[in-house]
Amino acid sequence: MRPDGRDSGRKPTLAVVGATGAVGGVVLELLSTRHDVWGRIRLVASERSAGRRLVVRGEETEVEALSEEAFRGVDVAVFDVPDEVSARWVPVAAAAGAVVVDNSAAFRRDGDVPLVVPEVNAAAARSRRRGIVAGPGCTTLAMIVALGPLHQEFGLTELVVSSYQAASEAGRAGAETLRDQLVKVGGTDLGSLPGDVRRTVGDYGPFPAPLALNVVPWAGAWEEGGWSSEETGIREESRRILGLPGLRVTATCVRVPVVTAHSVSVHARFENEVTVERAHEILSSAPGVVLYDDPARGEFPTPADVVGTDPAWVGRVRRCPDDPNALGLFACCDNLRKGAALNAVQIAEAVAAELAAEA
Missing domain, CATH: 3.40.50.720 (NAD(P)-binding Rossmann-like Domain)
Structure with missing residues (x-):
């Protein structure tokens, strides 16, 4: 026993x-x-x-x-x-x-x-x-499995994040609300007059504004300073998981008309100089990561690619032209699976x- x-x-x-x-x-x-x-x-x-x-x-x-x-x-x-x-x-x-x-x-x-x-x-x-x-939250998970090994190599100091979050994060009610709104607006010529979409979809469900034919720059509950709980969550969760209590993190969370799979645009600054080649090497061998990064051939992750899969997919890896210590990247993951x-x-x-x- x-x-x-x-x-x-x-x-x-x-x-x-x-x-x-x-x-x-x-x-x-x-x-x-x-x-x-x-x-x-x-x-x-x-x-x-x-x-x-x-x-x-x-x-x-x-x-x-x-x-x-x-x-x-x-x-x-x-x-x-x-x-x-x-x-x-x-x-x-x-x-x-x-x-x-x-x-x-x-x-x-x-x-x-x-x-x-x-x-x-x-x-x-x-x-x-x-x-x-x-x-952690599913938005943090979309990026953190890629940022962890990059931090180990280069020493992360700052993150600026914009998320593009799927409706299914709000559960079945979120996914059903988006599907219902898409049916209501389908085949109609909307958007030429203020309020067209709002009048047509009617019920916003768990969202503060229509999601069909729209993006909503808010996810979560209101917190002090005008931040949402999703945004402060990304900051606090990234600090805890990476063991970086002083990490500078600024996040803007946006709800988009996608049923499943979150996307995150990341500007990451490091202590040491970075190269795309070395970042590719790290990401291609990182557990839980799929590197899909050849924009010249139209290869970069989108929600349509990652839905139903387990890893976080990463692409659009590029060094910032005015900062040799900073990388931009785009990550996607199925928010119901790895998320x-x-x-x-x-x-x-x-x-x-x-x-x-x-x-």
Whole structure:
């Protein structure tokens, strides 16, 4: 027996909390295709979803209601739920003895909770005083797996970031709102008069303005100084993951009419002089990165290229003409996969390996 009373002679038990949501669905898909390190997999969701049957690893499994009972005997729990649900229930799962991997923003700024991207700072997941490991936001994840190895080589000092974020970040409601708006504006001649698009789409759904035929320079909640929570999140998360508390970061987050896959334009300044050739060498061998960078041939990443894939794709790598220590680059990743589900599954698998080693 392990010190916590769990049986050491079995594969660990995993709970997927939020299994019926958009990210939860991707988690179940990944669990069915990756190396199987799990014993029992329990599916947990809100009371209204309890009783549904979902397929995981080729077998139908009944969804349990979120409760204290749902975490009995659970070794690792992956949470893919709204912030307020995580804030309430993650401590409950941790108190029951589970190591929790949380995808929400509820614990990302907690100094006792490591913020982990396995390709960049995997070792941080072992220092979890509260029994919780957090994953960063999907926009940060779109760029950080590329910036991590570049920082190791050149020494990152400053980031200026513009994001182009997909509708599905707002869950199924976001994706459905965009699809509905596109149907409403399809085949019509809009844009010649102020307010045409606003009148035609009607319902904005979870967004503050129409998304079809539009871009919206806001994502997240309002924070002091006029920044959005998504923008401050990119700053704080990048600092924590890279271990650079003084890193200068300026971010502008923009919602775009794309269903799935975030894009990020990055201006990165380093301590040392950089070259495109060396950056290409680093990125081409970096874990979790696909270098796709030959603009003369029309080769650069777009959301249409990366949706449904696991890595972050990077292109448009170029040295800034007036600063030999600065690079520009463009990165894309599927915000439901590496941006959320895959990162959590990778952390959970690392914890499972750790538990097996301790058994």
